[in-house]
Amino acid sequence: MKPARELLRDYVAHRRAEGQPSASASSQEENLRRLLRRVGAAHQPSEHLESRLVDAMCRTARETPSRSDAHGGWPWLSRPVWRFAVPAAAGALVLLALFWPFLRPTSGPAGVAGRPAPGDALRHPDHLRQVAVPGPRTSSDQPSPIGHVILPQGELLRRPARGGDWEPLEGGDPVFLGDTMRTEAGSLGNVIFQDGSDCQFAANTTLRCEGDAGASLKRPARIQLTRGQLWVQIEKGGPEFRVVAPAASAVVQGTVFSVTVDGSGATRLQVTEGKVRLQNARGAAQVRAGRESLALVGGAPQPPFPIRRVLKPQPVEESGPDSPEAGAGDGAKKRPHPTTPGSRVVEDRDAAAGKLKRPSTTERYDPHSRPLRKPAPRDEPEEPPTAPIDSSGTPSDPETRLPVATGGP
Amino acid sequence: MHVGQWHWSTERMETHDSRAERELVARVARGEEAATAELLRRFLDRVFRFVCPRVGYQEQDAEEVVQETFLSAVRLAPTFRGESSLFSWLCGIARKQVFYFHSNQRPERRGSPANTVSLDDEDVQLLQAALGAGPLEQEIVEQLSVRELVEGILTALPEAEREALLLRYVEDLSVREIAGIMRRSEKAVESLLRRARQRAFAVGSEGGR
Numbered sequence: 068m069k070p071a072r073e074l075l076r077d078y079v080a081h082r083r084a085e086g087q088p089s090a091s092a093s094s095q096e097e098n099l100r101r102l103l104r105r106v107g108a109a110h111q112p113s114e115h116l117e118s119r120l121v122d123a124m125c126r127t128a129r130e131t132p133s134r135s136d137a138h139g140g141w142p143w144l145s146r147p148v149w150r151f152a153v154p155a156a157a158g159a160l161v162l163l164a165l166f167w168p169f170l171r172p173t174s175g176p177a178g179v180a181g182r183p184a185p186g187d188a189l190r191h192p193d194h195l196r197q198v199a200v201p202g203p204r205t206s207s208d209q210p211s212p213i214g215h216v217i218l219p220q221g222e223l224l225r226r227p228a229r230g231g232d233w234e235p236l237e238g239g240d241p242v243f244l245g246d247t248m249r250t251e252a253g254s255l256g257n258v259i260f261q262d263g264s265d266c267q268f269a270a271n272t273t274l275r276c277e278g279d280a281g282a283s284l285k286r287p288a289r290i291q292l293t294r295g296q297l298w299v300q301i302e303k304g305g306p307e308f309r310v311v312a313p314a315a316s317a318v319v320q321g322t323v324f325s326v327t328v329d330g331s332g333a334t335r336l337q338v339t340e341g342k343v344r345l346q347n348a349r350g351a352a353q354v355r356a357g358r359e360s361l362a363l364v365g366g367a368p369q370p371p372f373p374i375r376r377v378l379k380p381q382p383v384e385e386s387g388p389d390s391p392e393a394g395a396g397d398g399a400k401k402r403p404h405p406t407t408p409g410s411r412v413v414e415d416r417d418a419a420a421g422k423l424k425r426p427s428t429t430e431r432y433d434p435h436s437r438p439l440r441k442p443a444p445r446d447e448p449e450e451p452p453t454a455p456i457d458s459s460g461t462p463s464d465p466e467t468r469l470p471v472a473t474g475g476p
Numbered sequence: 477m478h479v480g481q482w483h484w485s486t487e488r489m490e491t492h493d494s495r496a497e498r499e500l501v502a503r504v505a506r507g508e509e510a511a512t513a514e515l516l517r518r519f520l521d522r523v524f525r526f527v528c529p530r531v532g533y534q535e536q537d538a539e540e541v542v543q544e545t546f547l548s549a550v551r552l553a554p555t556f557r558g559e560s561s562l563f564s565w566l567c568g569i570a571r572k573q574v575f576y577f578h579s580n581q582r583p584e585r586r587g588s589p590a591n592t593v594s595l596d597d598e599d600v601q602l603l604q605a606a607l608g609a610g611p612l613e614q615e616i617v618e619q620l621s622v623r624e625l626v627e628g629i630l631t632a633l634p635e636a637e638r639e640a641l642l643l644r645y646v647e648d649l650s651v652r653e654i655a656g657i658m659r660r661s662e663k664a665v666e667s668l669l670r671r672a673r674q675r676a677f678a679v680g681s682e683g684g685r
Contacts, residue, residue: 071621075602078616082609090610095679098607100645105617106626107525107646116539117516120546121509124516127550128507 212241213276213287214260221254221270244287247275250295260286262302269296289316292334298325300340315347315362322356325377332364337374494558501562505553516546523566525646529638530574533627541577545570563647564657593628595676600629604678629676637672640665 090098163170216223218238225236228245236248242258249272250256256268262285268274272295278288289309290297300323301308309318313332317324322341328334336345337359345352345360350367352360358371503511524542531537548569556565593600603625606612616622630638636658643654651669655662673679 071619071625072599072602074616074619074622075599075606078613079602079605079609090608092679094611095607095677096673098612099673099677099679101612101617102607102622102626103630103642103645106623106630107528107642109623110525110528110533110535110538112520112524112535112539112542116543117513117520120516120520120543121512123543124504124512124546124550125507125509127547128505128512128553131505131551 210243210280211283212261213244213278213284214242214258214264214266216240216242217257217259219250219254219256222251223254223256224249224251242276244276244278244280244284247273249273262286262305264302264305264308265300266290267298269298271295272297292326292328294328294330296325296327299323312362314364314366315345315368317343317345319343324354334362336360336362336368337377339377493561497562498556498558501549501553501556504550515549519563519566520546522563522647523570525642526567527570527574529627529630529642530571530635531577532631537577541570541573544573544576548573560656561653564653567657593625593632595629595632599625600676603629607677607679633672633676636660637668637676640668641672641676644669 216236216238219236223236224233225240225242226233226247226249228243228247233249236242236256242248248256248258248268250268250270252270254270256272258266260266264286273293274295274297275291275293276287277291278284284306286301286305286308288306289311290299292310292312297310299308299310299319301319303322307318309316310326312326312328312334314328314334315336317326317334317336319341322343323339324341324343325337325339326334327337334345336343336354338354338356340356342356343354345354345362345368347362347368349365352368352371354360354371357374359374360368360371362368500511500515504515520542523545524538527541527545528535528538531541545566549566552569556562603622606616630641633641639658640654643649643657644651649657651662651665655665658665660668
């Protein structure tokens with residue numbers, strides 16, 4: 068056999084001696100292809116390998132369980148994707164079942180699902196500032212509280228929108244749309260809404276916060292006052308707000324006023340700041356600051372007249388919480404403040420406007436010793452009752468704020 | 477007008493050959509002797525050529541690996557879905573069998589084959605010069621010493637470059653098919669081919685040597 072070195076050297080020398088041009092790239096590639104194929108062709112399996120393999124393969128095939136046998140008659144299970152997909156789907160279903168109570172959409176009334184347990188929120192007065200500030204929502208499915216309770220006096224109870232038993236509320240507890248709140252005898256309730264509006268209610272008062280849950284409200288669109296007395300300071304600039312009482316509705320946009328419902332359902336409106344329209348199916352009355360109006364059941368609101376005795380929620384002693392005679396105003400005169408005997412709480416207006424703190428000053432209060440800073444002009448004619456008007460007619464209100472106090476109707 | 481024989485499946489377009497190959501494998505899995513013989517007739521030599529350089533051109537070792545490859549193919553027949561060519565699928569099995577073969581070898585046999593040459597060797601440079609001198613004469617191609625020299629060069633090449641080179645020029649596969657067998661991108665295969673040609677055989681470089 069001629070050595071490769073000698074053979075190749077002779078070939079190259081011969082090509083150069085003849086002056087042959089160098090091979091092109093394709094020619095070189097073809098040379099390489101021929102060499103490699105020759106090398107490959109030089110190695111062949113032995114003649115008996117094929118026949119041996121046929122026997123061995125047929126025997127192996129017979130000994131190997133078929134696909135359907137291996138997967139219990141479900142041949143598609145042999146595909147790798149199903150081998151992973153089936154356990155993964157089963158696992159996902161188990162996880163979904165476990166977390167379903169947290170994931171399911173709310174189908175009940177607004178402000179029910181995701182409600183924290185009573186007393187979960189901050190309870191210490193120092194923390195109330197944080198409580199009243201609207202916080203970011205942690206989940207789109209979890210409703211935000213519409214407001215927070217400010218240190219109730221006595222017993223303040225809540226029945227969630229989803230129903231169930233009455234549960235006690237404490238300072239800092241969140242309040243949701245749809246909640247019904249009730250004060251017992253000798254109690255005072257106070258809720259600061261997310262927009263800073265202040266709502267205080269007297270003893271033996273039952274009310275319900277209502278509104279459209281999807282409207283991302285910072286205060287309820289309306290409060291259904293079933294009984295008792297409500298004092299409200301509504302922040303300006305928000306949507307229309309109304310207090311719906313049995314005999315009439317008070318529609319406002321930003322003012323300070325109180326609504327009282329006595330045992331017969333008669334609704335008394337006192338306006339401390341701005342203008343409020345008291346209306347029902349039989350008529351309406353525009354009530355300015357320093358004036359009040361009364362609507363009896365089945366009758367139109369009376370023409371406004373100067374406030375004789377300012378009403379402000381305060382705890383009263385009552386024979387029973389559900390007694391129809393549980394008017395807050397009458398009892399207010401008889402019952403001193405439960406935590407400060409002999410004195411009554413005067414609302415610190417700055418604190419109230421700050422929407423955060425409980426009254427920072429406590430002093431003896433005489434509603435007649437502190438005249439209203441902006442009484443209605445005496446020479447201004449009273450506004451007569453008018454025909455029912457829609458809410459769009461609600462006038463704007465002045466910036467003046469007036470102190471208020473409570474008293475029986 | 478005939479537009480080709482395409483069969484629609486729920487997952488992809490597949491060629492007529494793909495279906496035929498799936499049927500062939502299914503018949504082999506059922507133990508049909510005719511199908512098994514057909515499979516071996518079509519692929520035994522090609523798989524042997526694929527395995528041979530990986531075991532240092534030791535034919536007995538290559539036969540052992542090829543035998544295990546086809547027996548494994550029977551056992552794995554249900555996993556063949558026709559998404560790649562049957563030869564690619566067999567090459568994948570053969571690669572694993574080569575790995576098992578080397579794993580079971582005694583350490584002293586795991587070294588480089590004896591016929592490995594250095595790419596700086598004078599003979600290698602002479603071969604490169606001959607490839608660039610013009611069309612090789614058949615006498616040189618057939619020469620046993622030249623063939624052994626080429627085998628030595630192939631053995632000296634990195635495994636990936638050698639595999640790409642042999643699949644491209646011996647099995648005449650496209651770059652895409654090689655990429656499927658080697659589980660690499662087409663660009664990676666092109667890079668391997670270019671490097672193997674230029675470094676080992678000086679083919680593709682400017683003017684050759």
